[in-house]
Amino acid sequence: MVEGTMMDVPLTLKYLLERARTLFPRSEIVSRAADKALHRSTFGDLYPRACKLANALTRLGVKPGDRVATLCWNHTRHVEAYLAVPCMGAVLHTLNLRLHPSDLTYIAGHAGDSVVIVDSSLLPLLDKFVKDVPSIRHVIVVADGGAAPAGTLDYEALLAAEEGSFPFPDLAEGTPAAICYTSGTTGHPKGVVYTHRSTMLHTLAVCMADTMGIRGQDTLLPVVPMFHVNAWGIPFAALLTGAKLVFAGPHLDPEGLLDLMASERVTFAAGVPTIWLGILAHLDREPRRWDLGRLERMVVGGSAAPPSMIDGFSRRHGITVMHAWGMTETSPIGTTAKLRPIHDDLDDEQKLAVRSSQGYAAPLVETRSRGEDGRVLPWDGKSMGELEVRGPWVAGAYLGGEGKDRFTDDGWFRTGDVVTIDADGYVRICDRTKDVIKSGGEWISSVELENALMSHAAVLEAAVFAGRHPKWDERPIAAVVWKPGAKATEAELRAHLKGKFASFWEPDLFIEVEAIPKTSTGKFLKTKLRELYGDRLLDR
């Protein structure tokens, strides 16, 4: 018998802190403040400031395991918290400033946050819930235009009083590093607790050529907020590689982002489809206004990107959009849609179809799909089932043991997405499990029907949902909003769908509506549609 002889070096975020300090002291961080001024600093500045923050938090009584929340836009000081809090052994909790105050009350209370670091521009939001969270002992205000009010602490004043060194402990790699909560469309939001190990492994993955390929030559603009799954790991990847970081602060309008991309010579940007749709529209309108010669690639995720957008960027502007899929529970990189040599002989349209899929499993991640009967489905590109994933940066539980039904007995996470998987492992999302239409034992994808309807010239928006049906259990109903001044007959819509799907997918009923009811984040609120119109097929 032989024993391994390799060093026992735990994977902890302290490595990033030291690496950035020693190898990349000259790498830049650029942050746009609330007043639009650009704040410039370096990775060399980051280390002593993270030490000062750790000293200040220690002085405020923060101990290993304590939760320190942030309610901040993307900026340099947020990166300081990203490093100082986990490296001192505490747990970073990034609060989502887009949530309703009642959700924030619940989340901050559930996590037991003891300190909140908040942008002064977000104090009005904090004021709506901080008093209802008794665990919060201190509020530290990052003055981005305003001053710290009475009863709060000023971030810069706190740091100014501290030493620029801190004895960061040697932590076990399983130590909690950060918490994010799911947006929780059903029931309360649930907490996912990332460990140092899961975060470090995810950081390595983000820098791999087949995922985001982040490297030292890059200038990164994470448009995705730092309160969304750690900005998809991009700040950590920058620290690992020495890539320059650019933050837009609260200014997420397309024009402001394009200005920033051009002036800072951004090579890589990442965000949700709505951001890129706005940017594409601006680029199409004024294709020569911005010099984006250095911009090579954009990662789009968070929700499915329209193929026309992916195509538009590459065909009209020479920018590669990479489609990725992930969730809070997957840190978030789950799958990425890269072409492989097996696609060399496909035509442009077929290649676009591959690039518009959710892609195949990122390194160390595994995917499978299971039908309603629990059987693992074949990778045939047709069988629809719930996507399940597994991997070292995938949640195996929720904080407090909640939501046990989302985890299988054999150790997989149930994503709630209904997908097909093809023979090369490419995943395509058809629906959310709660929205898929179950017609006589067969599944119908509401998303695919909606996309087809919305490609009709007269249709502004279309939502397809399950109507209750006496014989088939459920049948599709389509709610349609016309474009201003436009209209189509039911026969015309049916003709438009014809040949695109099996005939049993065709909706039983088309309903004209003024607007599709939506959630606070802009997603179709199908529960409301079912409530209003779900019994229409029973009455006929």
Add this chain to the structure above:
Amino acid sequence: MVEGTMMDVPLTLKYLLERARTLFPRSEIVSRAADKALHRSTFGDLYPRACKLANALTRLGVKPGDRVATLCWNHTRHVEAYLAVPCMGAVLHTLNLRLHPSDLTYIAGHAGDSVVIVDSSLLPLLDKFVKDVPSIRHVIVVADGGAAPAGTLDYEALLAAEEGSFPFPDLAEGTPAAICYTSGTTGHPKGVVYTHRSTMLHTLAVCMADTMGIRGQDTLLPVVPMFHVNAWGIPFAALLTGAKLVFAGPHLDPEGLLDLMASERVTFAAGVPTIWLGILAHLDREPRRWDLGRLERMVVGGSAAPPSMIDGFSRRHGITVMHAWGMTETSPIGTTAKLRPIHDDLDDEQKLAVRSSQGYAAPLVETRSRGEDGRVLPWDGKSMGELEVRGPWVAGAYLGGEGKDRFTDDGWFRTGDVVTIDADGYVRICDRTKDVIKSGGEWISSVELENALMSHAAVLEAAVFAGRHPKWDERPIAAVVWKPGAKATEAELRAHLKGKFASFWEPDLFIEVEAIPKTSTGKFLKTKLRELYGDRLLDR
């Protein structure tokens, strides 16, 4: 207190086996056999064949922890052993076919190998030591032109008798996976035992954009042998990404390699400087003979590459050569010499100097250098000290606890290389610790003096070594071999060195020799030079 909620998924090679089978069944492996025929198979073929090999080895009595050796060139079946052996819980031991039989006797006996898988063309070598290694119970012959002789087993016949499935166990990530021995210029070779964890982390690192950047679109030609530190991890990286693998088998002549690169449309190749020097000479001679349009990058490591070679490839042939440094003890990726944005303003010569350095620490690796007094030296690009490294794929010990003096009390590995480290972390090797010349407490780099001397038009080879000196302890002596028909005076050589170094670096003595004595692997044998001429300065 909160607990981490992430899945406990160990990092094991079984993941690669499953990933290659499920995601990349169509990825190709091309192997050139001893008779130069090209053998083609796919990752889809690999899985059942690895299962058959695992079944066959089990039938031969191989148990978890047992060592299974290979004595093979680079080819598909060697990859099967790379996967089957560690995944069944046994330990792969790749024997270096370039070693002397007495070393192989020692190494195979020290590792306690129980089975050897050997290419039939290498049976004459095996015959020279197998009888002296009593632990070897079975010899399995991969017939690459010859047949399995009596008393041995035929690889293909063994596999043909087995099932294409195997219950690969769920191993802990600290389980030993593979053993490599150092070449051991002093004393016996020493064993490094890689674990599943260290190998998987190293595989992730190899695929990162800033190291080798291996991705699914690549076609990889590891010219580096699979018995040299697992071919630098390239076969594992191919399995992780789905990249096509091309193996040259025993045919490592420049012309044969160039033919293979062109015909298989290789995008990435890796090997030692001597290989690339030969290839560069061929390309310079016949620049249009081979279509290398797809070849993007070459990694050169194993020993220091001449800047003129790095420059020649990129300037004359548009091929990027990446310089990397590593050792058996570092799995091997330790540092890589990539340019960063901080170098944007340098001129071509300065950039070449950066690219010709050993580079900066790979992700998860740490570097430092220490002087003779044990003090950690500043990163000033001048102070020379021994390079020490640390990281999760760096050895923390040798097999059997040998060579304890190579590991520091605070957990670093002493590389034996004398280096400088600059302010951005770029490491430059000046010497081996045993070859650096210690003159009155100051260190003189023999390697730099040799490179300068060899740039003189009359000098074919030059070796600089330490002569014993009554006052300064050691002083440099240069042994010079003239080019055929050429010669220079001592004054001319001194003039050639003038201004390139501090004046105290100048050799005290120049000796004309017919040839520099060399080791079996072609390195200068400075111990011999010291033995012959080391006292010359005492006599004067």
